[in-house]
Amino acid sequence: MYKHYFLSDPELRDTIPQDYLSHKEKYEEAVRKACILFRKVTQLRDKGGDLEIFRQTLSGMLGSAILKDGNPFTLHYVMFLPTIVGQGTVEQQAEWMGKAWNCDIIGTYAQTELGHGTFIRGLETTAHYDPRTQEFILNSPTLTSYKWWPGGLGQTANYAVVVAQLHTKGVCHGINPFIVQLRDEETHKPLPGIKIGEIGTKLGMNATNNGYLGFENVRIPREHMLMKNAQVLEDGTYVKSPSDKLTYGTMMFVRVIILQDMAGYLSKASTIAIRYSAVRRQSELKPGEPEPQIMDYLTQQYKLFPNLAACFALRFNAIWLWNMYNNVTAELEDGDLDRLPELHALSCCLKAVCTADAAQGVEICRLSCGGHGYMTCSSMPSIYGLVTAACTYEGENTVMLLQTARYLMKAWQQAVGGMAMTPTVAYLKLAVSGNNNPQYWENSTVCIIRAYQQVAAGKIKMCAENMDRRIRGGISPEDAWNMTSIELAQCAEAHARAIIVDKFVESVVELNVSSALKTVLRQLSELYAVYWLLQKSGDFLMYSDVSARDIPSLQNWLEVLLSQIRPNAVGVVDGFDICDEILSSALGSYDGRVYERLFEEVSKSPLNKQSVNVSFQKYLKPFLKASL
């Protein structure tokens, strides 16, 4: 509904595709467009528009259509504002929210440092309280303590929430958030003691203006520490936070958003690859016949359709996790913390598996377009740049899996101890009682879901046994953990896959749609389940009811599903309803004019504006004529 208001604005369109610009020009264009974009957003808001518009422009499809390689304002809205709301006192919110919300100031969130990311306890920036002046003194005591990565920090933001180790009365009280002014509001010059800049070019997100930041005795008023939770009194007395569970909540919220984003990006890549595979014709299936659409090759279907299925798997799981997040948050406000560890464990492993699968899926889609997928005008490279970044940010994936594994090890002990289990690990109970009577296997989702759970349970049990064996052998629990960590990460992945398949199948069953659509969705959910079973067939042969003689029939089921999905594949991606302006791909447009669009795109290259490039006279001609 808002789409047209933005996409039709000529000022928001590129005259030259930004891939042709220099890094500096890309940034300047991004600031220009971001100002126009958020001016329009603010106008809509003031006319009574809802907040969905912010979501769409910041993390949804619309934003990445206009600012294709990142947005220097994102962290202002996504981290700076929410941190003030979540961690500021009522007075602090009154002081800062108006300014930030009206964009009198523009902020960012500076947590990650050159030396520490996911392990936030290791952050080195210091904030020492000086009771004489009632100020904090910020310092970057080492090279590795410099803030590094925050979006918009380079040349854009004039304020930041800075996370630093709080010292008062000679004691370090761990990390706390502070509001720090970085640049003069009138001149934009960095304030004294602020060492600031951007961190240079990256694989992707080159318009986000990621920056670095160092402090040399930068003094800020006591009131700039966000004190909703912990406080420092005037005399320097530290008052502990009564609970830090709500901080926990923000992290999980971001991970739910990441799942949604991954579903969106993979849907873009699938749309491009599937439409292109319907236009592209190549080689011959039978001598003398015309060249078939490449989507008619089974090997091509095998690349495309499991990823099409994954779009729905990610989407349904994002919805499910979002609902669970809201339920648990509501319980939390009533003082009920019971399901928090479960939610945390789920958000960790789903973040890891979904980002890794999405990144791999985008690359499979890109490679399925052959050489043309390598061109930036396909949009595939920039989609990959955005997706693969999510494997690292907001918690590095291996660390995430190991956090879930820690929860699973506890859950296993509870299952062994006969305790009541929360729903998503209830399957462990069956594993405890043993799987001595393998059940009859048939190719059904009921059998498959049980098999996924058997695999997860089998791997969790194996890890628990290996941990136990090592500790009984005299190895310290910490060393035993590290020695078992490859398998621990794998058991968390298996747990995530059991969840994803279960929720995908369940969501399709519960969906209230036409039976024709339901059939297609059911085929996709079955394909997803069978595909990942066969990808991990060793695990299923080890731990589930699947036996070696079932594998060929599962492979056959997979092949049947591919051919069933084939006639509907284009229709399904059309149903994603991603308009051409948002898709922004010469290969994937709705009208299928692939080759015409490729020519239109290359005509935009500045190199093609002149028939002879200046380098001919300057370099090439003297070189070629040297021997004459």
Add this chain to the structure above:
Amino acid sequence: MYKHYFLSDPELRDTIPQDYLSHKEKYEEAVRKACILFRKVTQLRDKGGDLEIFRQTLSGMLGSAILKDGNPFTLHYVMFLPTIVGQGTVEQQAEWMGKAWNCDIIGTYAQTELGHGTFIRGLETTAHYDPRTQEFILNSPTLTSYKWWPGGLGQTANYAVVVAQLHTKGVCHGINPFIVQLRDEETHKPLPGIKIGEIGTKLGMNATNNGYLGFENVRIPREHMLMKNAQVLEDGTYVKSPSDKLTYGTMMFVRVIILQDMAGYLSKASTIAIRYSAVRRQSELKPGEPEPQIMDYLTQQYKLFPNLAACFALRFNAIWLWNMYNNVTAELEDGDLDRLPELHALSCCLKAVCTADAAQGVEICRLSCGGHGYMTCSSMPSIYGLVTAACTYEGENTVMLLQTARYLMKAWQQAVGGMAMTPTVAYLKLAVSGNNNPQYWENSTVCIIRAYQQVAAGKIKMCAENMDRRIRGGISPEDAWNMTSIELAQCAEAHARAIIVDKFVESVVELNVSSALKTVLRQLSELYAVYWLLQKSGDFLMYSDVSARDIPSLQNWLEVLLSQIRPNAVGVVDGFDICDEILSSALGSYDGRVYERLFEEVSKSPLNKQSVNVSFQKYLKPFLKASL
């Protein structure tokens, strides 16, 4: 030895890293540097230097150190010159080789079109012979017939070998090569009827100046058809090539070179990731202890060391294939074609598996460096750009695997028929006689190599049976092939893995080095074998002597090997002897000054040269002050 002559030349160094430049500036810099580079190469050659210098500057480490994102002259040396040698008559060689070799002209090789790549029979460019003028008339009859992708074609080359469908006397004789002048030698302006330009920005290789090319009634003399093989006489009579086996040879040669390149690129990525993992410290293994080097985490070793092992696997297999290529080529010249199909099948599947593994390996290495691997100054993104391109060029990987599968299906029939088998498929004989007596499994390379061969044989047999079943069920052989193609591609992959493991282990055994070094290499070869066994454990449980109870002990073997390799990992990558200038990575330099170098790198960003960017006054200030 030549290294210093090039790397110390200040003109060949970047003042600003090229990632910060616009696409047009990148090109102009690439031409400037390429002219200097090849002037120096020519000088060395004229002083009696050997041809290794060309290899080093074109496909080796040295070239990619100076021209980091591709070289617009590469195809002149790698394809234009060799095609004239390989497909020109003696007279044609006399006419063109001097000019090309002295760089009076600069050429490229224009084969791939917008609509056709790997399937070269589908090319659409036409060359009609006109006996009245004794000329060929070149045309691009469709949009999809435009040449698309050739390196240097955009603004650089003034000549090209063009592959076109030859028509004479009303008959099409298939594709043949023609020398075509594209641009005026004095002015560099495109000649009449030549429509030419570059194809724009890509995921990587942005300095190669990939171009497009269309023809509108472009006339060239009859003598410009390269006629060593097929000929067109003055009256238009077509004389067939006596044999086209030598063309075959060039393709295989290029694939051997690709294997070498992949080994080189993966060695770079491994060096960067392993050195960084020795410098980076993070989190805690035990409470209260200092942060460990991240290489001490078993999960990190699991990311790094299998890829370190793969560097050697690729290298030894490249050497082995190179020797086989030379032997078979020698036999060919004696008229012995026996081993040509075997070589062709090997070059196809090894190209596919090695490029795919290298691409995945580079990404695992990049991600193992966390966020810093995402920065271009790590060099990881550009290495990935170069490596993933090889999954598509010189034969798309799935097509390559299916070509090998075709050979394997024939080989299986020969094995079933009791015929003599060439060495690399001799293992099929054992499979024919059946595997009814599974042998005792022990964790040894002998057992593992046999198991890899059992897997390949099992999958080949399964494919043959499925093909047979389908054809007996009334399905045409072509449709049966397509329906079986997922498994066919997989059996070719399994064959390649059996070869790679076998040759790796064998090469290490035969190596004449110190026993200390041999121990490390043996550990790496074992790690490689066990790693891929566990990655594909389902196949091994299905088809080999490995049973479910062996998997935990194989996992344990893997973990032991990782810990054995740990102390030598840095030493091994130091042994690759990739100097800092060639590595060109802030994360991977020999001295380990990671954080200092990151700061040095970002100080080069043009955005950091001014404390306030121009966009503040132009856009940001009006936006921020709008509500006041």
